[in-house]
Each structure stands twice: as C-alpha cells, then as structure tokens.
Amino acid sequence: MTQTLTLRRPDDWHLHLRDGAMLAAVAPHSAQFGRAIIMPNLVPPVTTGAQAAAYRDRIRAALPAGAALDPQMTLYLTDTTDAADVVQAFRDGIIRAVKLYPAGATTNSASGVTDFPRVQPVLEAMAEAGVTLCVHGEVTDPTVDIFDREAVFIDRVLDPLRRRTPGLRVVMEHITTSDGVAYARAGGDDLAATITTHHLVINRNAILAGGIRPHYYCLPVAKRESHRLALREAASSGDARFFLGTDSAPHPDAAKLQPCGCAGCFTAPNTMSILAQVFEDEGALDRLEGFTALHGAAFYRLPANEDRITLTRRDAPAAYPAQIAAGSEVVTVFDPGFPLYWHLEDK
Ligand SMILES: NC(=O)N[C@@H](CC(=O)O)C(=O)O
C-alpha cells in the first residue's frame, strides 16, 4: 500500500558542509532543505562577517542548479570575537547566529571559548540585537565522565550564562539527554533545542556493543536508551521548542577508522526517510512537519517555507548508497539499522 505525506519543505538548523572537495560532495545531499544553519568549525574557523560571506558564496557555488538550500551562516565565537562585527554581520543579513564551542569540546573546536568573562560583552550585544547563540553543550573538564558532560554543562555553564545575559536567545544544539529536554522545556521563549536524526535512532549500544562501530560515534556521544526515548518523546510531542538540526557531520572514512577516529555521523542523504519512519513509529506523522519545518523557523523569527516536499511510503525500501565519494576519499552514510520505506520524492 502506498501512503503519501506532503510537508512544507524542511529546514536543517544544524549542518556541517565543510569546504573544498568535501563541500562539493556533500552539499547536494542537503539541497532538499529550504534553509540550513551552517556550522563555522572549518580549519581555520569562520570568525568574521567577511569570512562568513565568502564561505556562503562557496556553498552556493557547490549547490546544484535549482537547489532549495539557502545557507544561514554562523560565526565561531572565540575569546577575541568583536561584538561590533557580529552585530554588523547580523544586520547586514550575512549571519543568522553565533556558535559557542567550549574549547576542545568537539571536532575543530580548538579556537573555542576558554574565558567566559571575556565573551560576556559579545553575548550582551547579541542579546540586545536579537542574535541567537547556538551552543555545543558539553563541558571539557577531563574529570567529568563523557556521558555526563551535557548535564554538567547545563548546570555549570549554560544556566549561569543565561541568568547573567537576560534576553539572549539560545539554541541548545544536538541535545542527547533527558536533562537537556527538561532544561529546554523549563526555559522561556528565548530557549530552544535541536535534536539530530541519529540521536533519535541510536543509543550508546550502537557504538560499543559487540565491537566498536566508529560510524556511530559522534559528539555529544549517544547516551543510554532512556535518554533516546526522552528525545523521541520531545521531538514528536509537538512542542515548538524542539526542532530538527541534523548535525550531519561528514568525515572521510580514513579519518573515522583510526585508533583515534573523528566524531560525526553523515545523515544528510537519508535524514527525511529516517525521520518519517521514526515519527510513524511514534504514531506522530502529523507532527513531522512541525519538527522539520515550523518550529525552527518560528524560533528564528522567519516565515515557514511555502513550498512542499512529498514522502511516499512504498513496499520496497528506498536505496541509499552506503558511501559517497568526496574527492579521493569516501564518506560513509549513516545506517539506521532498519529499512527505509519512506521515499523522498521531490528533492
Ligand atoms: N557532531 C559531531 O560529532 N561532530 C561535529 C562537531 C559537532 O557538532 O560537535 C563535526 O564537525 O564533525
């Protein structure tokens, strides 16, 4: 039996497109999204409005003709970020948000914030101008267990930061815990959270049980099953504080399959097929549009996309490649571990 689902075109509020040959290879796989918040953790990072504008041009050049994707740029917050440049880039329509990485928390985060008092004037200028702060919410304290780093970040860093910066709009990126869900729910209108595709699908067993599986390793690392269930409940609840940020984060297999492999799951190609299955399993297909196309736009004070995509549930699973080529390298596509009967018809 064929079932058809027509949705407003989705947005991806957290996406890594990289640069160079990798950008050329992965950008077409996100072309079905209307908008995407583009992460600035290049090497070196995107730290100025001028760099964001140049990166946006490179992204546009990498997209196929007719692609829907309108890249929404971000700046990488460092200890030396200039508040005036941030506000100017926002007012000029070059950036949509600023990204906070605690130094050393994740891939290419060496330039991240080490000194919160130094960035406080920037945060205050952002609150004043209405610029959103997107936060990678993990502490880097080596004495904190990696599975606890999100919950500890909320208590030690995020909550104090929000209290001392009233009015700052904050997105908790890629939440992975029931603690993150609860904190987002307890916040006011200026707090929201993105949830990735893969964290709705895997728990930490996928990485560790029966052998180490590097393609399921990302940051924040997937947590125990009770947390995955809390994320599924939040994503499918209809609560507008939760929306899709895939965190599709491609790395060459050569960089993932190492004694010390990179963190990141590449979910851009099959994200909508996976999400349709997740929401069907939750009995919440009627809420997929809110999660993928309405809540994020509303938080960023943008109109929802007017055009539509169609997903069709067929008897035969959709065929996605196991890998894609990126220059001379390959990138493995996230395998959800179940067949994908929902086909994305209109890319
Ligand atoms: N999510 C990841 O595991 N990796 C991201 C960085 C990030 O979003 O933390 C990357 O850039 O590879």
Ligand SMILES: [Zn+2]
């Ligand atoms: Zn992150």
Ligand SMILES: [Zn+2]
């Ligand atoms: Zn990310």
